[in-house]
Amino acid sequence: MTYCLGILTQWGLVMAADSRTNAGVDYISTYRKLFNFSVPGERVILVCTSGNLAITQAVVTQLRQDIHQQHSENLHTLDSLYEITTYIGKKIRQLQEENRPWLEKDHIDFQCNLLLGGQIQENEPELFLVYPQGNCIHATPETPFLQIGETKYGKPILDRTLTYHTSLEASAKCALLSIDSTMKSNISVGPPIHLVRYERDSFQLNHWLELRLGDPYLLQMRRSWEQSLKQAFAQMPDPQWQGGSSEVLGRN
Amino acid sequence: MTYCLGILTQWGLVMAADSRTNAGVDYISTYRKLFNFSVPGERVILVCTSGNLAITQAVVTQLRQDIHQQHSENLHTLDSLYEITTYIGKKIRQLQEENRPWLEKDHIDFQCNLLLGGQIQENEPELFLVYPQGNCIHATPETPFLQIGETKYGKPILDRTLTYHTSLEASAKCALLSIDSTMKSNISVGPPIHLVRYERDSFQLNHWLELRLGDPYLLQMRRSWEQSLKQAFAQMPDPQWQGGSSEVLGRN
Structure with missing residues (x-):
């Protein structure tokens, strides 16, 4: 399996x-699964792959x-x-066309998803998800993150804490925790x-990280x-329990 | 969809x-989706259903x-x-046998999963997951929770915080957050x-809760x-970023 995610905020990516x-x-x-095709000073292009x-x-x-x-x-x-x-969508479609009949015969999953993030001079930073069909969607201020692969376990923390205005440092921690x-x-x-x-309008990657097993x-x-x-549990208000005959539980 | 979970700790359920x-x-x-079939003083029987x-x-x-x-x-x-x-497994198998051919014809999902938790006099508290095939597994001190339905979003919080020794109050908060x-x-x-x-060896349900929309x-x-x-992010150590030429990113 795989898990990749991209986060687009007002501060960058x-x-x-x-x-x-x-x-x-x-x-x-x-x-x-994370590839860098940037040209420092001119464009930042990052690609993540799954499938x-x-x-x-x-x-x-x-x-x-x-x-x-x-x-x-x-x-x-x-x-x-x-x-x-x-x-990229054209590449995917062409590869699918060539390989799909052969993979389908043996019931092999031939799907792939890509994230594309970055910024090109004279443009805003952007983040896209390219589907196995070659079409795509992009992140917006309302939905500032996109995920591919095994997306569900890591989504609640993004849903709870991320907005388009979250700082890049907090977004990075959030991505790691996700x-x-x-x-x-x-x-x-x-x-x-x-x-x-990636800090917007800098057109170079000054912050990257590789974390190995046991880092x-x-x-x-x-x-x-x-x-x-655990502290959060302790701070959380206790439930207001109801007791006695439990009609609400549909006692049979 | 549905999400149900059961947690078995040394203190109860x-x-x-x-x-x-x-x-x-x-x-x-x-x-x-949560049903109570208890006989106070003699047995506590709780059933959750999905599918x-x-x-x-x-x-x-x-x-x-x-x-x-x-x-x-x-x-x-x-x-x-x-x-x-x-x-219960026998009931499921019988219902599957009767309905499956008719549902299969229209590609309708006929699966169902059940959680069964409780305690009967002279027994320990137990928690089971009954599969659509009618067989089952049970929770153990190593894996003290079982889930059915839409299980993935709610699993990380259980994985991070629950053990067989967690108090019932913390387990209940954890279940709610999940x-x-x-x-x-x-x-x-x-x-x-x-x-x-449910507190073990009490053989009655004194703590239940129904939380409606907007509660x-x-x-x-x-x-x-x-x-x-958000506090946890702030307390989390900052990543030790690496910068400059990013060989590790596979610059092309």
Whole structure:
């Protein structure tokens, strides 16, 4: 499995990903899922991938090739992130068309999802989710985060704490906790965690992080968080219990 | 959808359920999913249900009928909770057998899951999950909670904070927050919430709760929780960012 998320706030962008892949629980591997295609000073382009590994690796390889071979359309020439989603969408559709009949025969999941975040000179920072069908949605001030892969375990913490006005540092912590919660509940999501924090209009990545298994910060963060949760319970008002005959419980 | 959970600790049992059902997002209704079949002083029997409403209502109706008609096998005569799971399992299998071919024809989900928790005189408190196939598992000190329905959003808080030694009051708060997190992330889970706290060897239910939409305690709990989470972020150590050329990000 995989868990990646992107957060777009008024201050910039945070993107994060785990690195575990699995083909059944008996075949676990480590693959990077957060890729940087930035040109410092000119554009920041970050891509996260989830889904069928052969498909996502093929997409990323083609994105790289197009840059190296100086195709007219590539991540370094297109003028906006929206155009880039269309370009990536075309790649996905083409790969799906080639592979789908073969994978379908053996009931292999051929889906893939991508997050695309960044900023190109003369544009605002943006965050997109590109679907397996090649179309996309983008984050908005009302819904400032997008997730792909194993999204449910890590969503409550985002829902409770994130807004478009959250600071980048708090957003980054929130992203880490969201991934850590997912790792704790689903062993097919695992370290290293990659995390990037991008400040809008800076056009370069000065804050990134790789947290490996047993990283002291990860352990410290988890301990601090679990302690805080226990304190939160203690602070929470006690329920106003009702007792005696429990009509409300539908006593039979 | 539905979300129900049971928690078994050394001090007793907590069970909780939401009350929303839906047939598509355009048909939302309210149905109780936590049922009390206790005989005060002799046995505490609590049942939570999820899945196809026609099937779960049929199961609960038959459980009631067998008591009222004084069948030799019913929730008030069987000697242990394990025997009760076998009895409930038989009901489920029989209903599945009758209905499955008809529901399958129209691609209707006929699955149902049940939680069974309680204590019968001369036995320990126990908590079981009965599967749609009629077999079951039970909670243990290592894994003191069981969930049915929309389980993922509410699991991280249980994973982080619950152990077999957690007090019943903290377990009850944890259950409420687990349901509240689920309601916040999935609109097909909704109030009223039913919550029961059972103290072992008391053989009666003195603590139950029904929280309706907009209940002041629910709002107060949510506010307190969100405030605590924000404090927890502030207390969390800042990430040790790395900067400069980001080899680790696989710059292309």
